[in-house]
Amino acid sequence: MKVIVAVKRVIDHNVKVRVKADNSGIETVNVKMSMNPFDEIAVEEAIRLKESGFVTEVIIVSIGNKQCQETIRTALAMGADRGILVATDQELQPLAIAKLLQCIVDKESADLIILGKQSVDMDNGQTGQMLAALLGWGQATFASKIELSEDYLNVTREVDSGLQSLKISLPAIITADLRLNDPRYASLPNIMKAKRKPLAVITPAELDVDVTPSLKILQICAPASRTMGIKVSTVTDLVDKLKNEAKVI
């Protein structure tokens, strides 16, 4: 069984982002970039499924600029088999990403796709569900546990009031939530080995997908900042302030 995992290169989640002064976007010069944390979890899960014997090949796909090859190499160093970069300098939106992934899934005849539940830059949380819709497959979003069998999956999902379990026929799409696993660190020998793993580079045009966005970003601005309040020295003081100053209790 082939598994495809899509990974996105994003500003590292520990970086405090800064909005550009002209409100045209986010400052990215000299900013540390990493694999989207949810995608790392997706990669880890795919590798574990391979280690457990159900999966024969783990293919990593990234869509973006040339530097995304580094992100793919990171996944290959974790244990994935090969990579595909759909190279473009254009900022693509989730529907276009889903359409590109659909083409690759068709070409590769994959049976399972694992994605992160959202990227921590745009916070859309749409790609997995859109891809499932385009393929006509079942979707198990926000997965915290996966059990794979020959032709179906049992997935536990994190929902608003607890946990839900679904049985879903293959082929299917999973989006990974935080508690699905703890991703491994790549060892140095594996990082070296990953450099020799195959990585194909293709373009959206080769896949014949129209990637024109229907959403236009008019501006990106910083949110209103909160001013730092005061320190209180005792609980009595705190309760007094909440009652008489803030009037919230």
Next chain:
Amino acid sequence: MNILVIAEHDKIAIKEVTLSTITAARELGAITLLIVGSDCNAAASAGALIKGVKKVLHVDDVIYKHQIAETIATLVVSLASEYSHILASATASGRNFMPRVAALLDVAQISDVIKIESTDTFVRPIYAGNALATVQSSDAIKVLTVRATSFQAAGKSLLPAPIECLPSTDNFSKTIFIDEVLRVSERPELAAAKVVISGGRGMAKGENFTMLEEVADKLGAAIGASRAAVDAGFVANDMQIGQTGKIVAPELYIAVGISGAIQHLAGMKESKVIVAINNDEEAPIFQIADYGLVGDLFDAVPALVKELT
């Protein structure tokens, strides 16, 4: 403009998050509220009495009992051509089926809308709320999920809107519900609570959350947690507040033993008044707290219970 809002309900009542989504929808046009479920007549009647709702569509079938995203999306897509906008709350449910709806309609989806600028322009947070994007859509049908905490809950109307019953559409048989473990709580829902008290890694173990329960009892508060507390197994996942968990914006938010990672702040920084109790004076949570108490939470929380008596 005709606006379709998909309601969340418990078969009887309409959830608070949907009331907020209706308020957002009122800025766009005339609202049709879709109540889909199994044995949900009471919810349909309740929906007809929400201010701003012009019409209720009621689709009742056992196939909708567990709100499987694939099956719900098929239904919504079958209705879509009549509407300029389709809205649902940005909850685990809305986030699950709305992108599927959008892809089937070949349009974009706009997640977590916090402000409606015009019928085609919306504001949404990105980068865990550290930036706000204003986006304009050129799609014929706009598919939005709405962040409930950014809009007031719609009130009641005296005259019920008409209810139209519609037949169900196809069941998606490749996804089957097995079971669910839902946490039942007497406390208010996190997303709608006026007061929220949350614990973090500093709580040290799950049993210590009983201290927060005592405060919550006094204040009628909901109880939340940081990711660190959930990952450590102190409390259940559905209590997590943050970028990838629940978003809250209560009148009063009390953060106990939470350092304040940006991912946590993303879920609570719109709260009106923020209190932080932490023994680390340098904790980032103090930078956004209106009232900060530097001290041992194991002394401060019992003292707080006593003060509130």
